[in-house]
Amino acid sequence: MFNRKLLFLCLSILFIGYACDDDTFGVPVDDFDYEGQALIDNDSILVFLENHYYNDAIDSVQPLVTGATALINDSRLLTQDVTDFDVDYKLYVFVKNEGSPMPEKGYPTEVDSVLVKYKGQYFNSTVELIDFDERTVNPLWLTLNSVIRGWSHGFTNFKGGENITNNGPITYVNGGKGVLFIPSGLAYGKFGTAGIPPSSSLLFYIELYDVVENTDHDLDSVPSILEDPDGDGDPRNDDTDGDGFPNFLDPDDDNDGIATKDEGGADGDPTNDFNDPNNPTLPDYLNPDIN
Ligand SMILES: [Ca+2]
Ligand SMILES: [Ca+2]
Ligand SMILES: [Ca+2]
Ligand SMILES: [Ca+2]
Structure with a gap:
């Protein structure tokens, strides 16, 4: 490191x-002790999950009452292991509704575009929740590579809803709905941001309305999630030609003067063309010797 x-x-x-x-x-x-902060955050979140429950009647996380099931024991709570910059984190995801059963509304990848509503709160030093931001009226399109890492990973547990628009306003039903519990290292980290103190863990109520599957940021005919030649699941750290633009934002990935979308052969798919006998496993669009 x-x-x-x-x-x-x-x-x-x-x-x-x-x-x-x-x-x-x-x-x-x-x-800064990133590993230590991750452990502190995880302990705080666990205490919170032991002492709160999800009130389905009002769709709200509330202090535990007699007869309710604490979040930590609620079968709808998932624990997701996330490693970011060599630090291991636990992200806790409460799934109220997973989302539509329609396959085309499938789970977004961490670089797909999503249509969401949300309400964010941070945990203060005594693990009380303070509101800091919300988007609860009109949903917002964003792409999961450009948000806090807790969102990038957390949203992959949900699916979009079905569009039931009939010549009227766009409406969705059966979208994903839940709560993300995010350690500070997967949020705004040691610095915090406007309205959020340093090293604050966050709680987000989220709703996922729609997903653009196989989002292709640079429109080069290779889905962004596949522009990951090192195979670590993170397309943000791959820059084949070293020009400062990661491949998923680079329309000519090998800088050979031929756009990636034009190195796709007859079927237009650049991922299945291998024409260099000296380098038969390297696709042409990543091979500056083939153009
Ligand atoms: Ca990568
Ligand atoms: Ca590049
Ligand atoms: Ca590209
Ligand atoms: Ca090439």
């Missing part, structure tokens, strides 16, 4: 008698 390398470098330099402070080489040393 980069920070460990930098620490090693600092130690080496100390050994030969140079000072090593927070901005050695102009690169700030980040000594």
